[in-house]
Amino acid sequence: xxxxxxxxxxxxxxxxxxxxxxxxxxxxxxxxxxxxxxxxxxxxxxxxxxxxxxxxxxxxxxxxxxxxxxxxxxxxxxxxxxxxxxxxxxxxxxxxxxxxxxxxxxxxxxxxxxxxxxxxxxxxxxxxxxxxxxxxxxxxxxxxxxxxxxxxxxxxxxxxxxxxxxxxxxxxxxxxxxxxxxxxxxxxxxxxxxxxxxxxxxxxxxxxxxxxxxxxxxxxxxxxxxxxxxxxxxxxxxxxxxxxxxxxxxxxxxxxxxxxxxxxxxxxxxxxxxxxxxxxxxxxxxxxxxxxxxxxxxxxxxxxxxxxxxxxxxxxxxxxxxxxxxxxxxxxxxxxxxxxxxxxxxxxxxxxxxxxxxxxxxxxxxxxxxxxxxxxxxxxxxxxxxxxxxxxx
Numbered sequence: 001x002x003x004x005x006x007x008x009x010x011x012x013x014x015x016x017x018x019x020x021x022x023x024x025x026x027x028x029x030x031x032x033x034x035x036x037x038x039x040x041x042x043x044x045x046x047x048x049x050x051x052x053x054x055x056x057x058x059x060x061x062x063x064x065x066x067x068x069x070x071x072x073x074x075x076x077x078x079x080x081x082x083x084x085x086x087x088x089x090x091x092x093x094x095x096x097x098x099x100x101x102x103x104x105x106x107x108x109x110x111x112x113x114x115x116x117x118x119x120x121x122x123x124x125x126x127x128x129x130x131x132x133x134x135x136x137x138x139x140x141x142x143x144x145x146x147x148x149x150x151x152x153x154x155x156x157x158x159x160x161x162x163x164x165x166x167x168x169x170x171x172x173x174x175x176x177x178x179x180x181x182x183x184x185x186x187x188x189x190x191x192x193x194x195x196x197x198x199x200x201x202x203x204x205x206x207x208x209x210x211x212x213x214x215x216x217x218x219x220x221x222x223x224x225x226x227x228x229x230x231x232x233x234x235x236x237x238x239x240x241x242x243x244x245x246x247x248x249x250x251x252x253x254x255x256x257x258x259x260x261x262x263x264x265x266x267x268x269x270x271x272x273x274x275x276x277x278x279x280x281x282x283x284x285x286x287x288x289x290x291x292x293x294x295x296x297x298x299x300x301x302x303x304x305x306x307x308x309x310x311x312x313x314x315x316x317x318x319x320x321x322x323x324x325x326x327x328x329x330x331x332x333x334x335x336x337x338x339x340x341x342x343x344x345x346x347x348x349x350x351x352x353x354x355x356x357x358x359x360x361x362x363x364x365x366x367x368x369x370x371x372x373x374x375x376x377x378x379x380x381x382x383x384x385x386x387x388x389x390x391x392x393x
Contacts, residue, residue: 010208011222013142018057018201018226020145021287022192023152023233023280024097025104028257030191031234034184035241036251040166042238043174045181049188050231052379055372056193056347057201057223059365063350064202065219066363068211071199072295075349077359082349087295089342094196094292098318101288103326104281111258111274118323124278125319128285132311138207141286148279149229155272156236163243163264170242186383189376192230194343196291201226203294213363240264289314344380347373 035042060071067074076083102121109120134140201222205211210218237257244251244263252259261273293311297304351373354365 007208007210007218009142010138010205010210011218012225013138013146014201014204014208014210014222015225015229016145016149017141017204017287017290018197018223019229019233020149020152020280020283021197021200021291022230022284023149024101024284025107025277025281026097026100027191027234028237028277028280030187031237032241032251032256032260034181034187035238036245036256038177038179038181038184039245040169040173040242041177041179042184042242043170043235044177045184045188046231046234046238047174048185049192050227052185052189052372052376053192053227053230054224055369056189056198056343056376057227058220059347059354059369059373060198060350061202061205061219061223062216062365062369063354063360064199064206065211065215066213067353067359068206069359070203070206070294070298071346071350073298074353074359075346078349078353078356084299086342086346086349087299089345090196090199090295091292093342094288095314095318097195098285098288098292098314099322099325101281101284102315102319102322105278105285106322108274108276108278108281111277112271120278121319121322124282124285125315127282128289128315129312131286132289132308132315137308138204141204141290144286145283148283152276152279153229153233153236155276156233156240159261159264159269159272160236160239160243162269163240163247163260165239165243166246167239170239182379183383186379188234190343190380190384192227192234194380196288196295198343198346199294200287200291203291207294285315285318289318341381341384344377344384347380348377351377 034045038045063074064071069077072083072087074083075086102124103117105124106117106119106121109115109123110117113120115123131137131140131144205219205222210222241251241260244260247263249263250259251263258270258273258277261269261276263269265272289311293307293314297307297310303310351370353359354370
């Protein structure tokens with residue numbers, strides 16, 4: 001049975017919410033830096049990370065849909081208290097990264113208009129609040145993320161055209177790489193489906209009423225679409241950087257992503273970077289606020305009743321911290337390590353829940369998804385442990 005237009009819109013909206021939550025300021029810099037170190041072989045890293053991302057997302061979204069419960073409720077029913085721990089990790093991580101997202105939106109508006117980043121961050125804060133206070137907030141979130149997601153992809157396509165990358169080499173090395181980097185793979189997986197991002201689309205589908213075993217085809221389609229949208233943007237950025245590198249042009253280490261756009265297309269490219277940066281940052285602000293609050297609103301009726309007010313406080317608090325402290329590097333680094341741990345913890349909870357009959361009833365979780373899920377848990381646990389040990393040393 002074909003979903004109604006309203007449900008189709010929500011399915012695509014959930015995919016774009018997840019994708020644009022992943023495509024933030026860090027995403028742009030991360031992709032540029034790894035392409036510089038791995039050149040055309042970075043295509044292989046993107047390919048492997050896509051497969052792992054799909055495995056992680058489909059596990060999480062399917063179990064949320066089948067149980068018809070948010071992740072924190074599933075965690076609490078699996079092991080009392082675990083849901084509170086998971087919520088604390090998600091909210092702290094979401095809040096810290098939202099400070100960076102607000103900062104990124106201010107920098108994006110500075111590139112576009114010349115405004116001081118502080119003023120740009122306040123304007124972006126107001127834009128995000130308007131979306132959440134719109135009468136049909138869910139519909140507004142879906143539309144906003146779709147439009148800006150497509151705008152980012154469109155502008156980046158123009159930069160790819162101007163950069164004229166060696167596409168044949170890029171495709172060849174995507175399947176037969178010269179260099180490998182486990183750190184790059186894990187970083188990409190964590191940046192695409194780590195922290196609050198893992199649950200953004202799954203919780204959005206629940207709010208839209210797309211749940212139950214009968215809806216699993218729609219859930220699968222939405223999860224895969226979200227990963228593919230993110231990966232298309234990642235691959236386009238990869239081609240941009242590769243083109244600039246092939247031309248032998250320098251890339252400024254202080255702001256590598258902006259330098260790539262400027263080297264490829266001059267001042268127009270630099271303005272386009274501003275638009276992409278603002279779009280990436282403001283949609284991540286929306287995604288982080290929506291998902292973080294979705295993790296605490298179920299713990300008390302008052303919280304659910306005042307969801308919009310709590311989201312408002314979340315965004316204003318993030319903006320205030322940014323205005324007084326700038327981007328607090330130590331906090332972001334610390335929570336970056338914390339966020340690396342959230343995915344294996346959250347995914348392990350979901351994988352265990354998938355086999356608890358009292359949670360999933362007669363549902364049979366696919367074996368290939370279980371195997372893929374535990375592979376992601378193992379890889380992310382090891383690499384996160386190494387990262388945290390390096391950080392403490």
